[in-house]
Amino acid sequence: MTNNTQQKKTKNSKLIRKPKQARSIKTKEKILKTALNLFCKKGFYKTTTNEIAKEASIPIGSLYSYFKNKEMILLEILDYYNQIFIEKLSLLNSLETIHILKTSKRLWIFRIIETLIELHKETKELSIELHSLYHSMPEVAIIQENHDITITQQITKELITIKDELKITDIEGASIVINDLISSLVDRIVFTNPSIDRERIINQGVELIYKYLFL
Secondary structure (H helix, E strand, O other), X not given: OOHHHHHHHHXXXXXXXXXXXXXXXXXXXXXHHHHHHHHHHHOOOOOOHHHHHHXXXXXXXXXXXXXXXXXXXXXXXXXXXXXXXXXXXXXXXXXXXXXXXXXXXXXXXXXXXXXXHHHHHHOHHXXXXXXXXXXXXXXHHHHHHHHHHHHXXXXXXXXXXXXXXXXXXXXXXXXXXXXXXXXXHHHXXXXXXXXXXXXXXXXXXXXXXXXXXXX
């Protein structure tokens, strides 16, 4: 999370109570879960705090004791979304990954694609709603742009370890191109109904990136 987003959250958090007892923690989690379901079902702007409270079966006053407004609820959900992203991406950041890259380059590409497909499937409904909020909520844009930068930096870091084997010379530029290609491929598999088997699409993506980097 960026400094601006964190500062905004810190400032707002002074106005609400932080749950310490098990019952209060459970109530807050119920609010977040209910809000997430409604945001994905109806959209963020079409959902009201009154609807969230009603669906969660809690008094509206109780909701406001935890969250100043629904924007704060969304920021909390974004924290959860961001944590999932970090955990999934960390699977690629290991000595095992470097070993795979050096011994089976196609498998390395395949693992990146599969990891991002799995991540997007787990947060599919939320990802769709966040996409619609990208241009209207700076916090959403910042999170998604940081994710994009993180993936690109990870690809760059790994390619540097085998730079002598690469056909391309601009590793940073190539990493951006690869990230864009993989993002497009992942979006097609997760958010549309491909006309052919997903494995065929993934395999062609792997071959395209492999030839671009090494042949």
